Amino acid sequence: MLIPHPLLGLRDAAEFTYLGDAALLNRPDPGAGEAAFCDYVYLRDNPAGVHRELWYHEQGDRSWLVVTRNTLTHEILGAELARDVKGGAA
Amino acid sequence: MTRLSGGLIDRSKVLSFTFDGVRYSGHPGDTLASALLANGVQLMGRSFKYHRPRGVVSSGSEEPNALVELRSGNRQEPNTRATVAELFDGLEARSQNYLGRLDRDLLAVNDLLSPFFAAGFYYKTFMWPKAFWEKLYEPAIRRAAGLGRVAEGADPDAYDKGFLHADLLVIGGGAAGLAAALTAGRAGAKVILADEDSRFGGRLLAESHLLDGAPATQWIEGVLAELCTMPNVRLLPRTTVFGVYDHGIYGAVERVADHLPTPGAGVRQTLWRITAKRAVLAAGATERHIPFADNDRPGILLGGALRAYANRWATAPGTDRPVAIFTCHDEGHRTALDLQARGVPVAAVIDSRNDAVAQGDYRLIAGGQVSGSQGRLGLRGISVTTASGTEAIACGALGVSGGWNPNVHLSSHHRGRPVWDDTLGAFVPGPGGPGGLLVAGAARGKGSTALALADGAEIARQALAELSITAPVIALPQAEDTAPNGTTLWHVPGKGRAWVDFQNDVTVKDIALAHKENMRPVEHLKRWTTLGMATDQGKTANVTALAVMAELTGKTIAETGTTIFRPPYTGVSLAVLGGGDTGPDFRPRRLTPTDVFAKSQGAAFVEVGQWMRAQYFPKPGETHWRQSVDREVIAVRRDVGLCDVTTLGKVDVQGADAGEFLNRLYSNMMGTLKVGMVRYGLMLREDGFAYDDGTCARLAAHHYVVTTTTANAGLVFRNMEFARQCLWPELDVQLISTTDAWAQIAVAGPKSRALLERIVDGFDLSNAAFPFMACAELTICGGLRARLFRISFSGEMAYEIAVPARYGNALMERLMQQGADLGVTPYGTEALAVLRIEKGHAAGAELNGQATAAMLGLGRMVSQKKDSIGAIMSRREGLAGETRRLVGLIPEDGQGAIPGGAHLFTEGAARNMETDQGWVTSTCHSPHLGHPIALGYLEGGDTRLDEVVIAANPLEGTETRVRVVSPHFIDPEGERLRG
Known part of the structure; x- marks a missing residue:
């Protein structure tokens, strides 16, 4: 697979480490309690279709990316820097 | 010797080789198969299941029958197709899959027992009794089945892998592929042209058609000469593109030195990972055979293969008798004309069409079908049935032409489904295949030479247009342009066994049985009969089988469906997939500065x-x-x-918020650390378990250096970057790994x-x-x-x-x-480990991903005053209630070794999961104390000092009585540290 790195252009997926569901960006507030953390730690969506997921450019510039990928076709619909996504959400 | 005139072999050189120990000779340009035929050898192996005598069927990589072992010693390579093995001087080849002698295979008894070995036989028979499978059935079946034998020792040859990039990858170097490559090359695009054959030209090399009035090789050589002058074109002969992967990545194996006795100082094969913006699949087509009773005898070949052997390799099977042709298509008549032109006598052309017309001076049996064959180890004659009866015809070879199946394989690698084209009577690439892959020429049913040439050029232009590259219209040679003229004939009905899949011995009857047993969906049919599941993946069998099933169900072929093709197109050796990453080169080795x-x-x-x-x-x-x-x-x-x-990981942490950042990463407080001081730090995973420890040194107000364990150096750094970018990008902090x-x-x-x-x-x-x-x-x-x-x-x-x-x-x-x-x-590391066990410091065996801070005796390090990764989850019931604690253990008798991994039990308790009290994590001999010591986790260990428990190792049946002590075997007050 080739991942369109927002800073570096198309990069081979072999340079990346995969983490999974980008919901991991949304760490609960410490006051949210155990149940919220339990959801955060253990529950992931695994859709057959469009999925937003985290990839780490470990053999590259160390950027964490949020990649939007269709898990059925492996089509990649976009890639953003995680810190930009997080900044936008904040 | 059966050598005809002409051909693309170099008669000036003679190559000597052996087959089953007998010495033969051939010429450069020969394959093992063509050389064997030229030496009059037709029997090349035994079939997989029934051990039927088999000869070569095809002239290319689709070959189901002529599987041989090549070379010897640690270079011995089984299941190699003789049709693609290039002859070299000294080649050793052996036939496979027989007991005793190839011509008197003792396991041919299976053929007599064939009524018992019908489809699904193994599934039905060896189910019971269950215990017999492992000890009796499987070893016996494995001995009798299977094909060649692999070498016992390590492969002595070197393999490599590499990366290539192109605007356009052209897969297949026949008429369409050459036209595509030339078009793209002249457009200045970066082109790779790959072909599995040693020689470019595809079917042009096998046919007698002229291009611009001259032999096709002239045009081919002209094109290749021009391509070779183009710096933007790379030619990869002997290279099979075996799979299409995501986003325009193609896997290819270049057989760099398979045609040489040994690779010498070079590599045997190279695995290429080709990234191409566009690709043209010009893989041609595979001819269909027509199943009839006993259609698997040596000497019965595909008609196109007969033409290839005659035209390219100047040989023909069957020395003493004429050749017959069985066809439902005009194709078969061309075979007769080509053979006659080379001086091979033709006994008859049997054409299933009633209105067939002879195209030359040979006997035509219109409206006839071959209904049987004779000859034990080689064809001696056939039975031909027409409306007026059955006739015996003596012949030494039979060419069967049932039409062509486009090689759609790669176009269906991404769940692209081939679609049935009724006009062509064939599956052609459907929509939804791999993105960026366009199909040209015979691979999409445009099979005449003129059509293939024009289509190759046009599809290349289309592909380049998608990349905004304008390609010129190139001049193409005048070529044969006969429209396909024929019908489909899927099998000849009759009583005998008619083979559909030669390699896995699947007959029309097996398909009928699968139908009767309701194994009708294509995927069930495959698995029930093993059709198409041999090393050739059913290249000559799948479509015919589908058609037979369609006939049985009364559905159309389109309704019956098709199977999905998966990589690899042809077999890929594990050695080349390893690509040289073996032994000490398996992964990078990092040397310490004091190496x-x-x-x-x-x-x-x-x-x-x-x-x-x-x-x-x-x-x-x-x-x-x-x-x-x-x-x-x-x-x-x-x-x-x-x-x-x-080797311990080092991460430099700088920035105005560095202290706050580390507060959130470590369970304990780091922001309060004084400049010039170091603090031990414990990191938890977000699920609350401990995962790494190290030190955190504050070199300046906004500058920390933290260390990790050696094993987790990469993981901790990755998680720190995750925290910095994904959790708290608002913090002013920068990280860099300074381990090296x-x-x-x-x-x-x-x-x-x-x-x-x-x-x-x-x-x-x-x-x-x-x-x-x-x-x-x-x-x-x-x-x-x-x-x-x-x-x-x-x-x-x-x-x-x-x-x-x-x-x-x-x-x-x-x-x-x-x-x-x-x-x-x-x-070294051994002494380091002993020293830390003596001191009671945790390491990898204690930080095993299942330990809580409290278990490590570090419960108070999880600060209650702040949030940090894992803090919340570490307080949940299951973890907070964990009562196992790190303890020291010494043998009660003062000398018995304490086995690592032993589980701890209270004296007198049963040894099971319910009574398990913990386990031994680390163990060593303490030179300081003069006896063995160990660390371990024990239920309520912190309150059980001096108690004697049992360290049990049920795997070896040993038990040791151990006394619970402080995990700090040395200097528990820390006076030495502070001295």
């Missing part, structure tokens, strides 16, 4: 992660590793020792201060100025910048000193030289 020193000392090495670390430093006279390790440990406890600890930048040496032992005083540049090392857990930046050895940390893993007064990595070895040697009179001793 040269350690080697000079004759150290034993151990792999830790990717690092090669010194394990211990044997001295002359030491014959057992324990002697060396005990000596090293004692030297540290008594004098001073040196250990390269560079700084060489770090532990200087441990009571004389460590005395040694360091000799190399620091006027730095006050006194306890008052530089106490336990202090850190500083300083210079040593007259100006070399260094970092000094007063930290201890051994429990002794100790320091770790870091210098730029390139000075690491020199520093080690300087310390050895300066400390000679202090008894300075280098120590």
Whole structure:
């Protein structure tokens, strides 16, 4: 697979480490309690279709990316820097 | 010898080879199959299941029958198709799958028992009794089945892998592929042209058609000469593109030296990972055979293969009798004309069409079908049935032409489904295949030479247009342009066994049985009958089988469906997939900065992660590793020792919010650490379990250096970057891994201060100025910048000193030289481990991903005053209620070894999961105490000091009585550290 790195252009997926569901960006507030953390730690969506997921450019510039990928076709619909996504959400 | 005139073989050179030990000769340009045919050898192997005598069927990579073993010794390679094995001088080949002699295979008894071996036989028969499978059925079946034998030893040849990039990858170098490559090459695009054959030209090499009135090779050579002059074109002959992967990535194997006796200094094969913006699949087509009773005898070939052997390789099977042709298509008549032109007598052309017309001077049997064959080890004759009866025709070979199946394989790799084209009577590539892959020529049913040429050029232009590259219209040669004219004939009905899949011995009857047993969906049919599941993946069988099933169900072929093709197109050796990443080259090896020193000392090495670390430093006279390790440990406890600890991960953390960032990463507080001091830190996973520990040194207000364990260096850094970018991007903090930048040496032992005083540049090392857990930046050895940390893993007064990595070895040697009179001793990872077990420090065996901070005795390190990763989850019921604790264990009898991994039980309790009290994590002999010691987790361990428990190792049936003690076997008050 080739991942369109927002800073570096198309990069081979072999340079990346995969983490999974980008919901991991949304760490609960410490006051949210155990149940919220339990959801955060253990529950992931695994859709057959469009999925937003985290990839780490470990053999590259160390950027964490949020990649939007269709898990059925492996089509990649976009890639953003995680810190930009997080900044936008904040 | 059956050599005809002409052909593309070099008669000026003679190559000698052996087949089943018999010496034969051939010429450069021959394949093993063509050379065997030219030597009159038709019997090339035995079939997989019934051990039927088999000869070559095809002239290409689709070959189901002529599977042979090539070479010998550790280069022995089974299941190689004789049709694609290039002949070289000295080639050794053997037939496969028989017991005794190929011509008198004892296992041919299976053929007599064939009524019992119908489809699904194994599934039905060997189910019961269950226990018989492993001991009786499977070994017997494995002995009888299977094809060639692999070499027993390691492959002596080198393999490689590489990366290529192109605008346009052209797969297949026949008429369409050459036209595509030439078009793209002239457009200036970056082109790769790959073909599985040793020679470009595809079917042009096998046919007698003229291009611009001249033999096709003239045009081919002209095109190749032009392509060779283009720096933007790369030609890859002997290269099979075997799979399409995501986003325009193609897997290809180049057989660099398979056509040579040995690769010499070069590689045998190369695995290419080709990234192409667009690709043209010009893979041509595979001819269909027509199943009839006993259609598998040696001498029965595909008609196109007969033409290929005659035109390209100047040979024909069957020496003493004429050749017959069975066809439902005009194609068969061309075979007759080509053979006659080469002087091969044609007995008859049997055409299933009633209105067939002879195209030359040969006997035509219109409206006839071949209904049987004779000849035990080679064809002697056929039975031909027409409306007026059955006639026997003597012949030594039969060419069967049932039409062509486009090679759609790669176009269906991404769940692209081929679609049935009724006009062509064939499956053609459907929509939804791999993105960026366009199909041209016979691979999409445009099979005449003129059509293929024009289509190749046009599809290349389309592909390049998608890349905004304008390609010229190239001049194409005048070529044959006959429209396909024929019908479909899927099998000849009759009583005998009519083979559909030669390699897996699947007959029309097997398909009928699968139908009867309701295994009708294509995927069920495959698995029930094993059709298409042999090494050839049913290239000559799948479509015919579908058609037979369609006929049985009364559905159309389109309704019956098709199977999905998966990579690889043809077999790929595991060796080339490894691509040379074997043995010591399996993965990168990282050498420590003091590697040269350690080697000079004759150290034993151990792999830790990717690092090669010194394990211990044997001295002359030491014959057992324990002697060396005990000596090293004692030297540290008594004098001073040196250990390269560079491999521990180091992360430089800087920024105004560095302290706050580390507060959130570590379970304990780091923001309050004073500048110039170090603190032990524990990291949890977000699920609350401990996962790594290390030290955190504050060099300046906004500058920390943290360390990780060697094993987790990469993971911790990744998680720190996750925290920085994904959780708290608002914090002003920057990270960099400095593991490789700084060489770090532990200087441990009571004389460590005395040694360091000799190399620091006027730095006050006194306890008052530089106490336990202090850190500083300083210079040593007259100006070399260094970092000094007063930290201890051994429990002794100790320091770790870091210098730029390139000075690491020199520093080690300087310390050895300066400390000679202090008894300075280098120590390795074994002594390091003993020292830390004696001190009760946790390492990988304790930080196993299932331990809580409390288990480690570090429960209070999880700060209640702040949030940090894992803090919330560490307080949940299951974790907070964990009562196992780290304890020390000593043998009650003072000498018995404590087995690592042993589980702990209360005396008298049963040994099971319910009564399990914990386990032994780390164990060693303590030279300091003079007896074995261990660390372990024990239920309520902190309240059970002095109790005797059982360390049980049920795997070996051993039990040791052990006494529970403090995990700090040495200096529990920490006086040595602070000395």
